[in-house]
Amino acid sequence: MEDWIDYYDSTHTIYASRLHRDLHFELIARDIIGYITSPDAVVLDYSCGEALSAAKVAEACGMLILAEPAPGVRGRLIARYAPNTKIRVRSLEDVRKMPKESVDLVVMNSVAQYMTLKELDSALVVIRGLLRPSGRLILGDILRPEVGMFRDVLALLRFGARHGFLKDALVGLISTALSDYRQLRSRVGLQRYSEAEITARLADAGFTASRAHANIGHNPWRMTFVARPAFARSAH
Numbered sequence: 001m002e003d004w005i006d007y008y009d010s011t012h013t014i015y016a017s018r019l020h021r022d023l024h025f026e027l028i029a030r031d032i033i034g035y036i037t038s039p040d041a042v043v044l045d046y047s048c049g050e051a052l053s054a055a056k057v058a059e060a061c062g063m064l065i066l067a068e069p070a071p072g073v074r075g076r077l078i079a080r081y082a083p084n085t086k087i088r089v090r091s092l093e094d095v096r097k098m099p100k101e102s103v104d105l106v107v108m109n110s111v112a113q114y115m116t117l118k119e120l121d122s123a124l125v126v127i128r129g130l131l132r133p134s135g136r137l138i139l140g141d142i143l144r145p146e147v148g149m150f151r152d153v154l155a156l157l158r159f160g161a162r163h164g165f166l167k168d169a170l171v172g173l174i175s176t177a178l179s180d181y182r183q184l185r186s187r188v189g190l191q192r193y194s195e196a197e198i199t200a201r202l203a204d205a206g207f208t209a210s211r212a213h214a215n216i217g218h219n220p221w222r223m224t225f226v227a228r229p230a231f232a233r234s235a236h
């Protein structure tokens with residue numbers, strides 16, 4: 001296993017059980033819907049993963065583009081959503097070729113930590129080009145430098161306890177600790193950003209950003225940012 005895309009393309013144990021996986025995607029969909037401001041909006045979910053609740057998001061907008069780099073995951077998305085006329089499935093290469101200023105809302109949730117700095121910067125530039133002037137990028141689930149793995153474990157256990165899968169969550173944590181995840185986490189690592197670092201990277205890509213009051217998903221120790229295209233002030 002070379003990288004995180006391979007990992008997400010494999011039969012991984014990141015979701016402790018079917019219930020955990022389904023609840024995760026329901027929660028993400030609910031949070032994404034909260035950022036949709038018009039029923040006609042074109043929404044891009046950048047590295048969407050299995051996106052099991054995407055039909056709900058599609059109901060709340062005009063068109064939903066699901067972009068995913070892992071080919072196996074993308075194949076399942078294509079099969080699952082073929083009947084849904086509001087959903088398109090794309091690779092990240094396809095996304096680079098999409099028309100400029102054609103998207104109202106881009107969501108990139110729980111992805112930046114798996115990217116190199118260069119990958120993140122170039123994705124932000126691509127997204128900046130795709131957004132309409134009134135559009136927004138929601139960058140969610142950013143890991144902070146000062147918050148360690150213990151909080152990830154705690155957040156999952158709390159999520160499990162609240163929704164009746166605590167035992168599965170414990171078993172899942174153990175299998176994840178023994179799996180490729182652990183090896184990749186120590187070999188490739190996960191990128192962490194302070195609020196100032198991520199705001200500066202967003203500014204370099206042409207955004208003004210602020211931190212959202214709550215993170216997308218179940219982990220309150222991670223951060224979400226709302227970024228809007230910045231416009232150069234005229235000299236007058």
Ligand SMILES: C[S@@+](CC[C@H](N)C(=O)[O-])C[C@H]1O[C@@H](n2cnc3c(N)ncnc32)[C@H](O)[C@@H]1O
Pocket residue numbers: 004005008009028046047048049050068069070108109110111114115116119
């Ligand atoms: C934790 S999942 C998040 C999926 C979904 N956005 C969510 O919130 O549930 C991480 C996603 O990032 C993708 N990914 C991993 N490495 C990546 C990279 N270097 N560039 C772009 N996407 C990547 C994976 O294929 C996977 O879909």
